[in-house]
Amino acid sequence: MAITDISNRKKFPANGNVYLPNIAVIEKIIEETADTRTFHFNFKDEKLREQFTFESGQFGEYSVFGVGEATFCISSSPTRRDHLECCVKRVGRVTNAMHRLGVGAEIGVRGPYGNSFPLDYLKGKNLVFVAGGIGLAPLRSLIWNVLDNRNDYGNIDIIYGARTPGDLCFTYDLDAWEKDSSVKMTTTIDREHEGWSGRVGFVPQVLEQAAPSAKNAAAIVCGPPVMIRFTFPVLEKLGFTPEQMITTLEKRMKCGIGKCGRCNIGDLYVCRDGPVFSFAQIKDFISSEY
Amino acid sequence: MYRRKRKILSGDNMKKIKKKDIGKLLSKWQADFTVFTPSRATGVARMEEWDGKDTDFLTWYRNTVIPPKNNILPNMEAMFRFQKDEAGYQLEPVTPEQKQIIFGIRPCDARALTIIDMVFKDTYEDRYYLTRRQNTVLVGLGCTNPYESCFCTSLGIHPAQSADVDLMLTDIGNELLIEEITDKGKELLGKSSGLTDASSNDEDSAKQSRETAYQKVTRKLDTTGIADKLQASFEDKDFWEKVAAKCITCGICTFLCPTCYCFDINDEISKGSGARFRNWDSCSFSLYTKMPAENPREEKWQRVRQKVCHKYEFYPRLFDTIACTGCGRCIRFCPVNWDITQTLESVPEHSAV
Numbered sequence: 140m141a142i143t144d145i146s147n148r149k150k151f152p153a154n155g156n157v158y159l160p161n162i163a164v165i166e167k168i169i170e171e172t173a174d175t176r177t178f179h180f181n182f183k184d185e186k187l188r189e190q191f192t193f194e195s196g197q198f199g200e201y202s203v204f205g206v207g208e209a210t211f212c213i214s215s216s217p218t219r220r221d222h223l224e225c226c227v228k229r230v231g232r233v234t235n236a237m238h239r240l241g242v243g244a245e246i247g248v249r250g251p252y253g254n255s256f257p258l259d260y261l262k263g264k265n266l267v268f269v270a271g272g273i274g275l276a277p278l279r280s281l282i283w284n285v286l287d288n289r290n291d292y293g294n295i296d297i298i299y300g301a302r303t304p305g306d307l308c309f310t311y312d313l314d315a316w317e318k319d320s321s322v323k324m325t326t327t328i329d330r331e332h333e334g335w336s337g338r339v340g341f342v343p344q345v346l347e348q349a350a351p352s353a354k355n356a357a358a359i360v361c362g363p364p365v366m367i368r369f370t371f372p373v374l375e376k377l378g379f380t381p382e383q384m385i386t387t388l389e390k391r392m393k394c395g396i397g398k399c400g401r402c403n404i405g406d407l408y409v410c411r412d413g414p415v416f417s418f419a420q421i422k423d424f425i426s427s428e429y
Numbered sequence: 430m431y432r433r434k435r436k437i438l439s440g441d442n443m444k445k446i447k448k449k450d451i452g453k454l455l456s457k458w459q460a461d462f463t464v465f466t467p468s469r470a471t472g473v474a475r476m477e478e479w480d481g482k483d484t485d486f487l488t489w490y491r492n493t494v495i496p497p498k499n500n501i502l503p504n505m506e507a508m509f510r511f512q513k514d515e516a517g518y519q520l521e522p523v524t525p526e527q528k529q530i531i532f533g534i535r536p537c538d539a540r541a542l543t544i545i546d547m548v549f550k551d552t553y554e555d556r557y558y559l560t561r562r563q564n565t566v567l568v569g570l571g572c573t574n575p576y577e578s579c580f581c582t583s584l585g586i587h588p589a590q591s592a593d594v595d596l597m598l599t600d601i602g603n604e605l606l607i608e609e610i611t612d613k614g615k616e617l618l619g620k621s622s623g624l625t626d627a628s629s630n631d632e633d634s635a636k637q638s639r640e641t642a643y644q645k646v647t648r649k650l651d652t653t654g655i656a657d658k659l660q661a662s663f664e665d666k667d668f669w670e671k672v673a674a675k676c677i678t679c680g681i682c683t684f685l686c687p688t689c690y691c692f693d694i695n696d697e698i699s700k701g702s703g704a705r706f707r708n709w710d711s712c713s714f715s716l717y718t719k720m721p722a723e724n725p726r727e728e729k730w731q732r733v734r735q736k737v738c739h740k741y742e743f744y745p746r747l748f749d750t751i752a753c754t755g756c757g758r759c760i761r762f763c764p765v766n767w768d769i770t771q772t773l774e775s776v777p778e779h780s781a782v
Contacts, residue, residue, distance in 0.1 A: 157553045
């Protein structure tokens with residue numbers, strides 16, 4: 140998978156000031172976990188609502204005016220255009236402010252930025268999705284995208300884990316995928332937990348036991364860095380080449396467009412050259428700066 | 430290496446001006462532009478709006494402490510204002526419309542702007558930077574007295590010659606020789622008065638003056654193969670820890686660096702209305718990359734490595750030019766005498782990765 144060239148990407152607003160956010164209205168809030176919420180929103184400007192397009196894997200810069208901006212992926216699928224979604228964990232100033240907002244509140248949204256999951260590469264392949272915690276958010280956009288074009292892809296394996304049952308995000312999606320006979324869904328939590336009768340074990344271990352075949356397959360991985368670090372070796376053991384392992388990286392960002400400087404890994408900027416990378420592209424940096 | 434894009438116009442257009450008439454010239458320009466000149470009014474040498482009379486800088490000025498990037502990418506600038514009314518949030522962008530002249534910019538600092546232009550033009554145009562850049566005329570002034578810490582000539586920069594300015598001035602004693610470099614410069618000359626034609630003698634003394642300045646830059650740095658050497662030494666933690674040992678991560682080397690462009694974005698609010706600002710930031714600080722659970726550059730040596738490698742390895746790979754002009758500020762103003770040339774000269778030889 141080569142680095143996607145984003146220079147010809149559609150920009151919103153076209154030819155405009157890229158730092159100027161578009162106003163969007165929160166339409167629905169879903170309590171995912173104690174500290175994580177999904178926001179459904181739509182642009183206030185009807186024309187923009189119609190024109191706006193994005194691809195799975197891209198992200199936006201979200202404003203709470205007076206507090207600042209933060210970076211989240213677009214967690215909904217481009218195949219479902221009723222509204223956009225982002226999933227926000229309460230960890231800092233902007234995310235806390237975001238959690239204080241209610242339905243009807245206005246936020247600012249810039250984007251979409253970054254490259255996207257390589258659909259052309261994934262088409263016709265068996266897909267193995269490996270996610271941990273809120274790391275399901277970007278993969279979820281791709282999973283729904285794939286399921287809405289089910290015939291274009293082979294087998295679908297989803298392995299998703301969280302620390303406790305209460306930390307599982309998108310449980311309504313997990314239910315739906317569980318019921319979908321064309322999907323092999325495995326949900327796991329890190330340690331035994333009262334009332335949990337499902338699978339227990341860390342994501343990389345569960346992946347090793349599930350042992351999906353690497354033949355004509357691609358693995359798409361997203362989760363906390365520690366999970367990613369332990370998942371790649373397991374995939375390697377299962378026969379996946381670095382080219383077949385795809386992930387989306389998280390870095391602190393401000394501009395989202397390759398200018399403010401902080402999200403680089405060597406000469407790659409996660410915002411501009413990523414956030415989607417194959418393991419082949421980043422493996423040299425995994426030990427040191429990622 | 431960096432390749433010149435602009436052609437220096439022919440010598441037929443050479444003019445000159447008496448140093449004592451500079452005030453008149455600046456006054457004339459003030460009719461159409463905000464004119465910035467070197468100033469020590471704030472206690473720190475920087476390009477400040479000209480007060481209409483003081484031309485003493487022609488005697489004291491060697492280079493500013495705060496680089497002229499501050500006049501294109503200000504250390505703090507409002508990007509837009511916002512207000513909330515019944516209809517919701519209203520945003521009002523702030524556009525930098527002021528037409529400005531930076532008088533006396535040194536060739537190193539002018540090259541720095543050419544270098545960081547590449548970032549602000551790349552993929553997504555940065556309106557704030559590019560508008561200000563477009564609205565700015567650079568009047569360069571050749572160095573006559575470089576510092577010991579200067580090493581511009583090792584980066585392919587001439588201390589008294591520049592293709593990165595619009596007009597270039599050379600000290601020839603009681604007068605300054607004026608070269609047109611760009612059409613923008615030519616246009617400014619058309620709005621000028623008090624100029625006389627330069628003779629071939631004047632051009633000879635300018636040549637002499639430039640040559641003398643070049644010879645005065647004695648600090649040398651061999652940059653051959655530096656990007657590859659740094660790449661091969663990226664994982665050499667011992668080396669980077671040694672290099673970073675005395676750094677106190679104050680960030681001054683980045684704030685005063687003419688090619689450092691990193692910024693932060695923040696909001697200010699009072700009584701329902703507010704503004705979004707951007708301000709300089711620095712890779713010297715651990716907060717710069719701090720994420721809720723992890724920080725890829727938590728350690729000081731990782732941040733020093735980022736600074737050095739960004740300028741001498743990553744930037745050349747991305748834009749085909751080293752992001753350093755040898756202006757020497759990071760050496761002159763470092764409180765613990767950290768020296769980038771020493772660091773670069775001590776990069777160990779590792780076999781290529």
